[in-house]
Amino acid sequence: MDELLNEVVPQEDLERFEKKYHHELELDGEVTTETKFEYAFCLVRSRYTNDIRKGIMFLEELARTHTEGRRDYIYYLAFGNARIKNYDLSLNYCRAFLEIESNEQVRSLEEYIKKQSDKEIAKGMAVAGGAALVLGGILGLGFAMARK
Numbered sequence: 416m417d418e419l420l421n422e423v424v425p426q427e428d429l430e431r432f433e434k435k436y437h438h439e440l441e442l443d444g445e446v447t448t449e450t451k452f453e454y455a456f457c458l459v460r461s462r463y464t465n466d467i468r469k470g471i472m473f474l475e476e477l478a479r480t481h482t483e484g485r486r487d488y489i490y491y492l493a494f495g496n497a498r499i500k501n502y503d504l505s506l507n508y509c510r511a512f513l514e515i516e517s518n519e520q521v522r523s524l525e526e527y528i529k530k531q532s533d534k535e536i537a538k539g540m541a542v543a544g545g546a547a548l549v550l551g552g553i554l555g556l557g558f559a560m561a562r563k
Contacts, residue, residue, distance in 0.1 A: 420498055458473065
């Protein structure tokens with residue numbers, strides 16, 4: 416799953432779908448659902464966090480307005496949120512997907528997200544513990560120096 420989540424869309428693909436999106440927008444003032452999804456799909460696989468967030472916005476809009484593709488939109492919402500380490504929201508999307516249908520790939524993503532979330536919590540606790548030790552040492556040193 417690490418490999419899948421770290422795979423980055425080729426820049427040419429991103430640029431091609433971005434051009435198509437903007438071309439349709441300029442031409443008709445609207446973009447087809449298919450074009451918006453293709454562009455969002457590329458964005459959530461970008462190396463840049465801002466692109467991923469933009470793709471997530473498009474997918475959220477598509478999920479609200481186009482029920483026929485909701486399954487795919489929800490999966491890529493889980494995927495995109497996992498890529499930017501928004502694990503709680505990503506898990507919610509995995510669960511929403513699994514309510515629609517059972518899917519091994521989504522279960523695999525859900526397990527991966529749970530493990531990554533646990534790692535992040537452990538890291539946070541280790542950093543907080545280290546900071547508390549350093550602060551305790553500084554305070555102890557300060558008290559020792561104050562007594563002299």
